[in-house]
Amino acid sequence: MSEGRATSLTIETPEGVVFSYDLASPVxxxxxxxxxxxxxxxxxxxxxxxxxxxxxxNQDWATAIYVILYFAISVGYGIVLEWRWHGQxxxxxxxxxxxxxxxGFRLQLSQVVLRNLxxxxxMLPAVYLVGGLACFCSRNCQRLGDLAAGTIVARVRSPRxxxxxxxAPAKYNSLLAYPHLAARLRSLxxxxxxxxxxxxxxxxxxxxxxxxxxxFRELAAYFQSLVQFPEAACExxxxxxxxxxxxxVVYGGGRG
Amino acid sequence: xIIDLPxxxxxxxxxxxxxxxxxxxxxxxxERRLPLTEIRRLHYLYERCSADLSRLDTFATEPQLRxxxxxxxxxxxxxxxxTRAPAKIRWxxxxxxxxxxxxxxxxxxxxxxxxxxxxxxxGWFALHVDPRNKAILLPFSHLLIPPAERVAHEESAESAxxxxxxxxxxxxxxxxxTHNTQVTVMALALxxxxxxxxxxxxxxxxxxxxxxxxxxxxxxxGVFLAGWLLPHGSIEIPAILLGGQAGFILxxxxxxxxxxxxxxxxxxxxxxxxxAIVSGAAVLLIWAGMVEAFVSQYHQPVIPxxxxxxFGLCELxxxxxxxxxxxxx
Numbered sequence: 351m352s353e354g355r356a357t358s359l360t361i362e363t364p365e366g367v368v369f370s371y372d373l374a375s376p377v378x379x380x381x382x383x384x385x386x387x388x389x390x391x392x393x394x395x396x397x398x399x400x401x402x403x404x405x406x407x408n409q410d411w412a413t414a415i416y417v418i419l420y421f422a423i424s425v426g427y428g429i430v431l432e433w434r435w436h437g438q439x440x441x442x443x444x445x446x447x448x449x450x451x452x453x454g455f456r457l458q459l460s461q462v463v464l465r466n467l468x469x470x471x472x473m474l475p476a477v478y479l480v481g482g483l484a485c486f487c488s489r490n491c492q493r494l495g496d497l498a499a500g501t502i503v504a505r506v507r508s509p510r511x512x513x514x515x516x517x518a519p520a521k522y523n524s525l526l527a528y529p530h531l532a533a534r535l536r537s538l539x540x541x542x543x544x545x546x547x548x549x550x551x552x553x554x555x556x557x558x559x560x561x562x563x564x565x566f567r568e569l570a571a572y573f574q575s576l577v578q579f580p581e582a583a584c585e586x587x588x589x590x591x592x593x594x595x596x597x598x599v600v601y602g603g604g605r606g
Numbered sequence: 607x608i609i610d611l612p613x614x615x616x617x618x619x620x621x622x623x624x625x626x627x628x629x630x631x632x633x634x635x636x637e638r639r640l641p642l643t644e645i646r647r648l649h650y651l652y653e654r655c656s657a658d659l660s661r662l663d664t665f666a667t668e669p670q671l672r673x674x675x676x677x678x679x680x681x682x683x684x685x686x687x688x689t690r691a692p693a694k695i696r697w698x699x700x701x702x703x704x705x706x707x708x709x710x711x712x713x714x715x716x717x718x719x720x721x722x723x724x725x726x727x728x729g730w731f732a733l734h735v736d737p738r739n740k741a742i743l744l745p746f747s748h749l750l751i752p753p754a755e756r757v758a759h760e761e762s763a764e765s766a767x768x769x770x771x772x773x774x775x776x777x778x779x780x781x782x783x784t785h786n787t788q789v790t791v792m793a794l795a796l797x798x799x800x801x802x803x804x805x806x807x808x809x810x811x812x813x814x815x816x817x818x819x820x821x822x823x824x825x826x827x828g829v830f831l832a833g834w835l836l837p838h839g840s841i842e843i844p845a846i847l848l849g850g851q852a853g854f855i856l857x858x859x860x861x862x863x864x865x866x867x868x869x870x871x872x873x874x875x876x877x878x879x880x881x882a883i884v885s886g887a888a889v890l891l892i893w894a895g896m897v898e899a900f901v902s903q904y905h906q907p908v909i910p911x912x913x914x915x916x917f918g919l920c921e922l923x924x925x926x927x928x929x930x931x932x933x934x935x
Contacts, residue, residue, distance in 0.1 A: 366660075498797075
């Protein structure tokens with residue numbers, strides 16, 4: 351694996367806005383491929399059954415149709431589905447992946463065709479060895495087909511609006527009784543530390559009791575090191591309650 | 607400045623939902639032309655959501671919200687900044703795209719022909735030096751029989767009466783079509799090895815072709831050879847050369863000699879031409895497969911050689927006219 355392999359691809363628009371795609375790892379891509387291989391197997395098996403029935407009328411033409419259908423399904427499966435489903439196949443839908451243009455533009459038919467035709471090389475000598483190696487070695491986890499077509503495979507993000515109520519419910523917050531300290535905390539808390547705190551709060555019920563106590567103790571200690579609130583504000587607050595109060599301060603809302 | 611996130615979401619959610627709805631509609635109907643008012647609204651929503659995303663950049667916020675806005679902005683960006691027209695399957699334009707793409711990259715085609723001819727020369731040389739090399743160079747058992755013997759057998763009265771392909775003609779044609787299409791696509795795909803793979807594949811094809819031709823011509827069976835190969839070969843061989851042309855175009859875009867455009871841009875520019883050439887070659891190979899199974903395998907006295915050769919030459923002339931003249935702007 352190359353050291354410089356990225357986990358996301360960042361694109362800056364001419365307006366100066368930056369957005370990113372989470373790149374799919376070779377492992378998730380392999381999972382999607384297994385599902386797709388199964389789907390292709392089922393489709394060709396279905397075609398085989400239909401041609402078997404047709405063989406009762408004319409064996410020669412039935413064999414010819416099967417040979418052509420087998421080829422068309424193997425080559426056309428990825429092309430048709432990725433084009434019709436905006437970069438997704440059955441496997442990519444199941445695993446939550448999507449083929450996107452590496453520069454953030456709309457995916458073109460020529461790109462879809464090219465990346466699928468180049469599978470012939472990526473599949474060599476067996477089980478996508480060339481493509482897998484290219485994925486591991488390329489910075490954006492691209493197989494040769496992706497490099498030639500200018501595409502990447504990204505993880506799909508759910509277009510749901512986040513549930514803010516669960517994260518920072520608007521309740522009484524003793525820290526907000528000291529607005530100057532609250533403002534100082536907002537300015538000092540780094541996005542990374544707040545992000546960790548948010549994840550810790552949202553997953554708190556899944557932790558072992560001791561690990562939960564330890565985690566929130568460390569988080570509370572970190573936030574206390576940034577700003578020291580008077581004892582009256584922290585009285586009776588557990589470490590976990592303190593961290594949640596900090597989040598309400600950072601995100602706003604709540605009553606002081 | 608610190609934002610009040612719930613209030614921020616409450617104020618902006620309507621715009622995000624509206625942009626999401628507009629994008630979903632555009633993605634479902636890519637060919638739909640938006641009226642000016644809708645374009646202006648889309649642009650406004652894109653700028654508003656971009657501004658929201660920029661505001662979030664400076665604050666410690668929930669990653670899910672950022673991911674949601676990034677997803678919206680990236681989708682809107684791809685719709686607004688894309689300058690290539692959405693692909694529409696139009697048969698007339700599709701048919702014309704093939705000869706136009708071929709003519710745009712004549713250098714790559716010449717290289718493809720040159721490498722194949724070099725292979726042919728090697729095949730001729732190998733057989734000329736030692737005829738026993740035939741067993742090494744030719745992978746098909748029916749080509750190892752002495753040409754005179756094969757011609758005598760296939761022109762015999764029994765062969766004329768008995769159709770050896772009876773009951774398997776269609777499946778034989780299908781196998782030829784799929785196999786040759788795979789070889790052509792492989793010639794394109796191997797272009798990704800900076801052209802080395804394409805070069806080897808074309809050279810090897812040329813070696814086989816040169817060895818077969820030498821074997822039959824030296825044995826005095828040139829007419830049989832022309833009558834056997836021309837009906838399908840006049841289409842099949844150019845189709846594989848077109849695959850090689852596509853491979854060299856791809857290699858050229860990867861290498862980018864004397865071109866200051868970034869590699870991604872070069873590949874993006876040639877992608878539609880590659881697809882047009884390979885699709886055209888695949889269609890040609892369907893025809894060639896049918897001809898090889900239904901015409902090429904029948905020799906004099908069933909089909910006179912003159913007729914077969916004339917048919918092959920007519921096909922070659924038609925293909926040359928199509929690639930050289932059709933769709934000239």
